[in-house]
Amino acid sequence: MxxxxxxxxxxxxxxxxxxxxxxxxxxxxxxxxxxxxxxxxxxxxxxxxxxxxxxxxxxxxxxxxxxxxxxxxxxxxxxxxxxxxxxxxxxxxxxxxxxxxxxxxxxxxxxxxxxxxxxxxxxxxxxxxxxxxxxxxxxxxxxxYGPIPKAHGVTSNVWVRAGEDLVHADRVVSRGGHVTLQGVSYYDRTGDRLIAIANAPRADYQGGAWVLQNVHRFDVAAGKMATIPSATIGQGVTPDRFTLANIDADGMSFRGLAEAISALRAAGRPTxxxxxxxxxxxxxxxxxxxxxxxxxxxxxxxxxxxxxxxxxxxxxxxxxxxxxxxxxxxxxxxxxxxxxxxxxxxxxxxxxxxxxxxxxxxxx
Structure with missing residues (x-):
């Protein structure tokens, strides 16, 4: 045999x-x-x-x-x-x-x-x-299926939880260590109730929180819309929460995903x-x-x-x-x-x- x-x-x-x-x-x-x-x-x-x-x-x-x-x-x-x-x-x-x-x-x-x-x-x-x-x-x-943004360091459609509240950004732009949110929607919640919705074209990270500019705020209880110059949200929500929040594992190489996991682990995030x-x-x-x-x-x-x-x-x-x-x-x-x-x-x-x-x- x-x-x-x-x-x-x-x-x-x-x-x-x-x-x-x-x-x-x-x-x-x-x-x-x-x-x-x-x-x-x-x-x-x-x-x-x-x-x-x-x-x-x-x-x-x-x-x-x-x-x-x-x-x-x-x-x-x-x-x-x-x-x-x-x-x-x-x-x-x-x-x-x-x-x-x-x-x-x-x-x-x-x-x-x-x-x-x-x-x-x-x-x-x-x-x-x-x-x-x-x-x-x-x-x-x-x-x-429209034009894809050409800017480097841009992440689209990011959701982040800030305590009971939710923050949504159409785009997260990261350049030179500075992170900017564009097309921001902030959902102010208490328990299971939605208190207000704030929309702003831009938010910058300043003093440990996010500062919204040219804010349109809708009060759910009163049913009224108000415009305010600026508002501060997301105290303690660091920029890495946005830059690492929307990781598409299927869209990353083995090495890239391994590096992202290391960064998330260093930030204390579940991996x-x-x-x-x-x-x-x-x-x-x-x-x-x-x-x-x-x-x-x-x-x-x-x-x-x-x-x-x-x-x-x-x-x-x-x-x-x-x-x-x-x-x-x-x-x-x-x-x-x-x-x-x-x-x-x-x-x-x-x-x-x-x-x-x-x-x-x-x-x-």
């Missing part, structure tokens, strides 16, 4: 090539269909902004495509594995390999090695392409949800490595016995169950119910053991 990791160089290259080609074909088909559906849903909002046309639709497509590739790459690897192994089983190629003394693990080894390369490429793609596209698309959507996303930037791409193992059950057994379809369904069910468990753990980590490491890695390790147990139990 051949006890090497790979059965032979020829068989390994053949299986890896077929697997990669079919996974890429599935990914292209999925992304093409989903991009068309997504564009149909968003085109109305994009074209609703005056001056937008075909160029903006193509621009949206260029920003949305990387997100779809990132999201559906593991699904494509799962379906590519199922198609590859089921076809080889039906053509008696798997039976020929096993008759030659090749074990089930050796049959799956080229697929796992190719998936590891796909996972590495996926991590680079997510870190350098998807993160930037997500950040730009989010900023574009925040201005209703468990962001740490979960940080670790998931590793475990997410590695899910591609699991797919050959989970879908491997479809490649074995006699095709003529009538259970090939059932085996394919079992492999698909294992793969999709993993994605459900992964999303659930990620959601639990984001709300702080699970520790970050547990939320990011427990589904991967659990289904790695499940896939290995199924493979050993049924084929080895």
């Amino acid at each position: 051949n006890v090497s990791f790979f059965a032979s160089r020829t068989i390994s290259w053949y299986m890896a090539r077929v697997f990669v080609v079919r996974s890429a074909a599935v990914l292209a088909a999925l992304v093409l269909v989903l991009m068309a559906l997504d564009l149909l849903g968003e085109s109305g909002d994009i074209l609703a902004y005056k001056g937008n046309g075909d160029a903006q639709l193509w621009y949206y497509t260029s920003l949305r495509l990387p997100q779809l590739v990132q999201r559906f790459l593991p699904f494509s690897v799962l379906l590519g594995t199922l198609i590859t192994l089921a076809t080889m089983n039906q053509n008696s190629e798997i039976i020929s390999m096993k008759a030659a003394g090749i074990s089930a693990h050796q049959i799956l080894a080229p697929l796992v090695a190719a998936s590891l390369a796909i996972a590495g490429l996926s991590f680079w793609f997510n870190d350098h392409v998807v993160a930037r596209a997500t950040a730009v698309l989010t900023a574009w959507q925040n201005v209703d 468990a949800g962001l740490e979960t996303v940080l670790w998931h930037k590793f475990s997410g791409p590695l899910s591609a490595v699991l797919m050959p193992l989970l879908a491997g059950v479809a490649g074995f057994g006699l095709a003529r016995s009538g259970v090939l379809f059932i085996r394919a369904v079992i492999g698909m069910a294992l793969g999709f169950t993993y994605f459900v468990a992964d999303n659930f753990a990620l959601a639990m980590g984001n709300i702080g119910a699970y520790p970050p490491l547990l939320a990011a890695w427990s589904p991967f390790l659990l289904f790695l053991l499940i896939g290995e147990a199924v493979l050993i139990r049924t084929e080895e």
